[in-house]
Amino acid sequence: MTALILALAAGAVVGLVLGALGGGGSVLAVPALIYLLGFTPAAATTAALIIVTATSLTALYAHARSGRVRWKAGAAFAAAGILPAAAAGTAAAHLPQSALTLAFAAIAALSAIKMLRPADTARPSDGAVRPGKAAGAGAALGALTGLLGVGGGFLAVPALVTVLAFEMDAAVGTSLLVITVNSLASLATRAGTAASLDWALIGPFIAAAILGAWDGKRLAAKISTPRLQCIFAVVLLAVAAFMLADALI
Template identity: 65%
Template sequence: MSTLFLALAAGAVVGLALGALGGGGAVLAVPALIYVLGFTPAAATTASLVIVAATAATGLYAHTRDGNVRWGTGVLFASAGLVPAALGGAVAGRLPPALLTGAFGILAALAAARMLRTPPEVVQADRSVRRGRAAATGAALGAVTGVLGVGGGFLAVPALVTTLRLRMRTAVGTSLLVITVNALAALATRTGAADALDWSVIAPFTGAAILGAWDGRRLSGKVKADTLRRIFARVLLAVAGLMLIGSLV
């Protein structure tokens, strides 16, 4: 099977996840880049930032038109994570590959478990957001983004839903703002690493992901919020298992 076809197929899945679920793009992109397209863990985390930043920005535009973005909360959340994301990006290249993949898997599993434990009534209506809580959560997410090369959506969505009490669809749209800002901040610290990437793979991967994000956004308007939350959590659990196994072999 050709590398181009694999890149297009993986990109479409990543875009669909980002558009429909507001996250899961990098948590799917990193394993695909490593296990399907042959990238090293360090190169995969850098490439995923490029892919996710471009795709999330596209999805953000679509969700903004639908009124699903809480700009005040999103800007505060993302701004608090800028410095931690940059610092984390500078540290990431010095960490062992097995540690990166293992930490990735553990965080994905924890986020999925929290999403599955959240009772449906908690996510039915947006509530007022405490600025201090939003900033603290955003800073923690930024650090994770920088170290693991993720946009942060697979953690941002659970945080926005369970900690900041946003509706699932509002959390999806707002998380795309957070993902875009965090991914760009982390990528800025990896400019040297980006020069060595295989753009013949990354370009079609990104293009397919952007197209998939539009389909994902339409899907999110047709599926119940609680169903989206459970789908997201189960995808995270599956990927977490794959990454944890990969860190041990």
């Protein structure tokens, strides 16, 4: 019963962050699965991919209804990440648990720093779309998703704005399509691991995350986005420091 309550609470927090900030919640899913629910790092990344896919699909539907998803460009961007996501997903199964923990701690810290010091997301002044850079960004995002089980929204949105010259609302909506495709590609290589997961905990986690995302949208209307990002970044830095210490000690 305690584990179920923890799964519901963690899922609600992940969904709340996702709904309030449009990304970032999945970065909390892996440490929650490891330290609260007792998953191994490898199992946690697989479970996180399932959670990311479910929540991203739900959010994608809402954005698509509002016309904020650019399907053709998003599909092309996502296509560049399919093979890297699958390859990274396969590689993750053979990496030491400590290596996965260290890599995830580094990505969590990077995510926090980007939120504290937002990157320049100004669109190219000439409005030109650069296919080579778009393919490279899509491949890098796919590899990150496959290896660590994170959606990478904190990287996808700036990439879509700066490389493909998207408006911010279209970038947020389209990033959900990219994240969903990459997550599915990585999950395809982890079928054996997924079958052995504790679905009695993952199911409630996903349900709470989906419900929490709706509350996150309402929270975003009451508190400014920069303030929410600052609070989340500080929490994420603490999580990254804890995971780093755990992997090294």
